[in-house]
Amino acid sequence: MTDAMSDEEILAHLTDLFADDHPPADAMEAAYAAFGWRTLDADLAQLLEDSQAEVVMFRQGAHARLLSYDCAYGTIELGVDEQAFELLVRPGARSVMIHRPWGSSPATLDAEGRASGREPAGPIRFGIVWDGGSALTPWTTL
Amino acid sequence: MDDVERCVEAARKGDPQAWQRLVDGHAGLVWSVIRGFRFDTETGKDVFQTVWLRLAEHLDNIREPAKIAGWIGQTTRNECVGLVRQRTKVVVSDEVADLPEANDRATTHFPDPGAGLERSEEREAVAEAFDRLGERCQRLLRLLILDPPLSYEQISEQLELPVGSIGPTRSRCLDTLRNSPQISRITGGGRPS
Numbered sequence: 001m002t003d004a005m006s007d008e009e010i011l012a013h014l015t016d017l018f019a020d021d022h023p024p025a026d027a028m029e030a031a032y033a034a035f036g037w038r039t040l041d042a043d044l045a046q047l048l049e050d051s052q053a054e055v056v057m058f059r060q061g062a063h064a065r066l067l068s069y070d071c072a073y074g075t076i077e078l079g080v081d082e083q084a085f086e087l088l089v090r091p092g093a094r095s096v097m098i099h100r101p102w103g104s105s106p107a108t109l110d111a112e113g114r115a116s117g118r119e120p121a122g123p124i125r126f127g128i129v130w131d132g133g134s135a136l137t138p139w140t141t142l
Numbered sequence: 143m144d145d146v147e148r149c150v151e152a153a154r155k156g157d158p159q160a161w162q163r164l165v166d167g168h169a170g171l172v173w174s175v176i177r178g179f180r181f182d183t184e185t186g187k188d189v190f191q192t193v194w195l196r197l198a199e200h201l202d203n204i205r206e207p208a209k210i211a212g213w214i215g216q217t218t219r220n221e222c223v224g225l226v227r228q229r230t231k232v233v234v235s236d237e238v239a240d241l242p243e244a245n246d247r248a249t250t251h252f253p254d255p256g257a258g259l260e261r262s263e264e265r266e267a268v269a270e271a272f273d274r275l276g277e278r279c280q281r282l283l284r285l286l287i288l289d290p291p292l293s294y295e296q297i298s299e300q301l302e303l304p305v306g307s308i309g310p311t312r313s314r315c316l317d318t319l320r321n322s323p324q325i326s327r328i329t330g331g332g333r334p335s
Contacts, residue, residue: 004329005264007316013268015287023173027187031169034194035153035161044199050224065228082229101191121185123192139195141188141225 030101037101043135045069045076045128071135076128083142086116089128097127099136150207165194168214170288171300175218178281179226189225193218211292212299263328271322279315286312 005013023031049068063079063086070076077088087096092113097104101123107115124142128135146167152160172193176186196217204213272280278301285297298305319325 005268005320005325007313009264010268010316010319011283011287013265014272014283015289017265017269017272018284018287021173021177023169023190024183024187027173027190028165028169030187030191031165031194032158032162034191034198035158037195038156038198038201042199050220063228065224067224080228101195122188123195125195136199138199139192141192141221 033101039136043071043073043133045071045135045137047138067137067140069135069137073130073133073135074128076126076135076137078126078137078140080140080142083121084116084118085124085142087114087126089113089115091130093128093130095129097129099125099127146210147207150201150204150210154201161198164197164210167290168211170290171211171215171285171292172218174281174284174288175215175300176222178277178284179222181222181225185225185229189218189221192221196221209299211296215300264325267324267328268319271319271324274322274324275315275318279311279318282308282311283315 046069047067048070049066051066051068064081065079067078067080068075069078074093075090077090079086079088087107089096089109090113092111093109096107096109096115098107098117098119100119104127107117107126109115119142121142123139125139126137128137146164149160149163149167153164169190172190173186176189181189193214197214200213204210272283275283282297282301282303285292285300292300294305294308297303297308301308303311320329
């Protein structure tokens with residue numbers, strides 16, 4: 001049986017215990033690289049709501065999470081589940097790009113402004129081009 | 143203007159080294175918040191990356207660069223909460239957490255003795271007691287031991303706790319640890335002599 005531990009001794013133990021619990025090296029590299037995704041002068045859509053509410057506007061039914069955005073050119077409703085998304089853009093846009101940290105690809109947008117698909121887990125954002133201009137959604141985690 | 147404000151200003155002008163200093167100075171905070179949600183490491187890394195991408199895109203819009211730690215902490219928490227909601231099948235464990243060095247999933251928050259790391263009886267007791275500590279105390283203590291350290295003002299923002307309450311709360315949390323069955327078993331409990 002030893003003496004009761006002092007505050008400093010307990011904190012020293014905790015410091016040692018968590019000393020190895022740093023972000024992994026590849027996560028730090030990704031954080032440094034995030035700077036390269038800075039998009040100056042891009043119109044960033046504003047998040048209006050991040051909710052769990054049931055959504056009937058999507059063809060695929062309710063999604064686990066609904067993100068609603070607004071920008072100068074229209075509104076964007078993004079329903080997300082684990083590794084899946086459904087997008088509803090109003091008014092209908094000319095094109096949508098899916099941006100991931102490892103690259104970008106076009107999404108197929110129907111006449112009603114809907115796009116959906118499955119994507120690997122990780123950060124994602126969408127670039128929407130309307131006749132009048134374009135906007136980006138903020139990054140979120142799929 | 144303090145160092146963090148200078149870093150934000152320089153990063154806004156495109157200085158990648160200033161950005162790297164911002165990351166280095168706040169990575170521990172972001173990781174600490176993510177760890178509090180007990181995601182598996184791969185999910186934690188996804189959130190970690192999203193937070194920095196979000197900061198990069200919002201860098202020009204942050205009104206008070208001196209309080210960027212508050213913005214980063216809040217953004218991390220919001221992203222974690224949203225992800226918990228959306229990933230109904232996400233691996234959220236109350237005891238499993240990976241260590242960066244481990245390729246396979248570790249079974250505790252801390253290094254396995256089998257990994258060659260020596261631990262004293264006291265340290266094991268602190269680890270066991272910490273795991274049973276309330277979430278608020280865990281968050282506070284983890285913020286108190288971050289390197290680089292956070293100021294009480296920054297901790298206050300992270301925990302939405304008045305600055306004047308941090309000292310007393312710290313003492314209560316440490317007392318809870320000290321008087322826990324795990325630590326009392328080896329020390330006899332009570333205040334230190």
